[in-house]
Amino acid sequence: MQDFVLFDDAQASTAQPSSRLLWAPQAQWRALSQQDVLPVFAQIDAAAAEGLHAAVFVAFEAAQALAGLPVHASAPEATPLVEVLTFARASLLSAQQTQQWLQTQIATLPAAQAEQPCGVAGLRPGITPKRYTAELLRIAEHLRAGDSYQINFTWPLHGQVFGHPLALYAALRQAQPTRYSCLAKLGARWVLSFSPELFFARDGAALRARPMKGTAPRLADAQADAQAALVLAADPKNRAENLMILDLLRNDLGRLAVPGSVQVPERFTVEPYPTVWQMTSSLQAVLDEREGPRRWAEIFAALFPCGSVTGAPKRKSMEIIRTLEAAPRGLYTGALGFIDPRTAQQGPLAVFSVPIRTLEVDAEVQTAGETAGTRAFRLGVGSGVVIDSDPAAEWQECWDKLRFVTAFDPGFGLIETFAAIWPAQSKRIERHLARLAASAAFFGFACDLSALRRALVQAHADLADAVPQPQPAANDRWEPACAALAPAGWRTRLVLRKSGAFDLDVQPMPSPPPQPVRLLLAAGVLDSTDPFLRHKTTHRARYDAAWQAAQAQGAFDQVFCNERGELCEGARSSLLLRLDGVWTTPALSSGLLPGVGRQWLIDHGGLREAVLPASALHHAERLAVVNSLRGVMAAVL
Template identity: 40%
Template sequence: MWASGLCGVLSTSPARRQASNDPSVLSDRQEDSSKDMALESPVLLSSYALCGQERSFAFAQPVGEVVATAADEVRPALSAVERAVGQGLHAAGFVCYEAAVGLDPAFTTRPAGALPLVYFGLFAERTPVTAPGAGLGTYELDEWRPSVSREEYEAAIARIHSYIAAGDTYQVNYTLRLHSYFQGDPLALYRDMGQVQESALCAYFDLGRHVLISASPELFFRLSDGRCTVRPMKGTRPRGRFAAEDQQRADDLQHSAKDRAENLMVTDMLRNDLGRIAQVGSVAVPALWSVERYPTVWQLTSTVESQLKAGVSLPDIFAALFPCGSVTGAPKVRTMEIIAELERAPRGIYTGCMGYVSPGSEACFNVAIRTAHLDRESGQLEFGVGGGIVWESSAAGEYAECLTKAEVLRARPYPSFELLETLLYEDGAYFLLERHLERLSQSAAYWGFCYADDRVREQLQDV
């Protein structure tokens, strides 16, 4: 089960790293490259969802870490994580997008950036906690600057259309970066992003110089009792200003032929990916084209489940599924070549994954979208946004979708408030009860309150 929101900070000293060295994973070169990568605070995997069963965990006082900085170290690193968990430890960490070349040599990415390809802290225990809230510091952000101009973005979309016309690809997830200067408490930014997004899959890793802050709403995979669940997210609409407009936008998303086609394309890809590691006949799609509500956007998701074959390892799962098809496109191999050609810089943690592995064959990872990377040394904060480009896509529409996804950066959490509905009670009955309850239900849905109609009616009868 997902550690409701990833609160991840791993603090490790050189001595701890040495104590956990696996010669097949941590070389002297890796030790040198990761000197400024020690966790400075507990890793947080947090849930800011207002409804649901997700939990928040903190992972503190690491007893060791696993690091991979080169492609040929990726699979050994994941194997080392699996061995450590088999000995009773918990592992919380991340895998960068560029680690894909270490899982399948057919994949193409740009050269890796400042972060290691794989990083996991190893912990004796995980602690259920409450997601960070009040009592944190403050922060300031400069204006956000896109990494490409509007003209360059439109040229890239035109190039993708030419590749689609030539039959090279069906869909390309093209992304860009937003940059700002940051000063203050990054944990406060994490709290604000999580509360604004109301995501159950948040993650926070403070590695000293580098801080990773994720408010991702997208599940990469969840592993429980041999069952593997993925929930690709493809299709976005901004929230409406009022209930009727809000519902219209949700309906428009759910019935959009373009968004359904994009979502189905990715869902089919993940069905095939899961089929590589699943028992024959066990892959199923229990939910297709579900609309999920978030404070700033509506998202179109689908759910795919399977029962894993006996003996499937953690490296096998990553080799079959990573990177998630929702952040590449289809077909994956050729499309990743196109991405490497068109995108100017490595993605790093963006569109990689963040999560944990625990004893008892339990694991949960997000797709690292809505994710920021802070470089404390330069003060630069980077945030990736993008979308799936198909033949029907327009540059203007896709650019607008990128801005919609970036609203998580601009918005601030609403002050705490409650909903109040007044009713006239006269002669033993409530006046216009059904209309009052309908209005209350609509308001609760719009603002994300949990509303149980039967409980409300029961309490009204007890007055």
């Protein structure tokens, strides 16, 4: 896919289509070192002179070259200090047209990518609560010493994106609509930004800024939520934070403005967003160009980075930040925006946001391990710390700000299905609960195992007489391990939702199929990097269609291979092959579900794992399948 940049205004209308789509860049510049920053900024001025549109991405660490401010020397790996793309034209879109464009692009993806759910998983905070508290105590020492009035302390959240970045952006923009969102494909990475904060806008000689400082979580109860907004608006701590940053930006604008032109038309306005209330104030000024046009490097030298993400005073606060924050911030809290060329009389039109609520996503899809089929991402978060800040409250504020991704519901549930009852077969059930908890942790689902156990106890209270009788022991491990998987007379299906809510259904088991069951070879192949192969979810239309088609032909299941021709699994069972006298099952690396029955046989029956070619089906001495409803069943092709 070609590089592009979409600047997405949720308030763009048909009458005022203020979103911009920039496609097919004519040129692209990257500053990978501090020495490259000013030359790349010079390209912005050159592009404007040529009548080209520019998309500009500035990492927080570019402040060293632009303004001599203390920062880490470089941005995170793969993130340029500055990246500029120029375009011949910009398409102006309304919010509805933007949505239509996104859906069109998603429709052009390969079917497997377009149909896959999207979301984030494997979230890992870049700091522990203990260390976070320790760093805030260090900040408090600086504040008491008078080194600063406020420090903006940040940390990264790492994780994995599943599904295509286009689809994830389209979904998140519905959950987090803002005026300064941005979707960009930039060579080796994607940027998905849902920033609500304006850094500065320029319309000819007119400058305006709208810093954001002060946060409160949204509440489910409408009356309590409205009260939370009123409390935020009157809160002395948040107003003090906002005023400090307002004064800092007023000073920054004054370095560029016609004397006396800096004004503050609005203070302490509380704005609603889907997961938080935010306090903002606004400033405006007239750009002083009496001695000639201002270069973009000059403008950034005066304003960058935005004071709302540093603290006050800016230089000293940034010195402290550099000692506290272990890693560079990258694009987070830097700047991103567009510059439209216009006539000399009009002057340029430009809008830059502060890229908070911004995911930087790797273009490369992981190919192995638990993260196969996903892209790594980095998302920064932080808060302004003042002398009376409570570390626990600041930590919670950070997580409130992250709710736009952590609370996002990808639209599927996690499933466990088994023919075992509580408490007689609790050990088997605990294996299902452990797998469910692992998937819940990966996908960020709430999961209360105690509540699930209580529900199972209640649901199974009258089913004790359905427990199968113990089987006589055999001479080897295999037969007793298989016998231990004999199903009870009841089928339990558990579906866990993102919120932690769950459905529990218990039904009598239907009659077992006659053995040996017949297997068919599936026509399609599995992608071994598909992350959904390793988790049992309601996103399984392909599998359901496969076993239903097999059933219609008098068979029990269809067996899938992957793109390398390796055996994987059935649509509703794990595959077992006796090869050279040893029971063997396909390896997880081929792309398959870690079945509970399969793992039981590995642990207790001597089942071994191996990468198996499809031809192994025809060379096997015996075939069998296993699942948690039917246990082990002999099989034939």
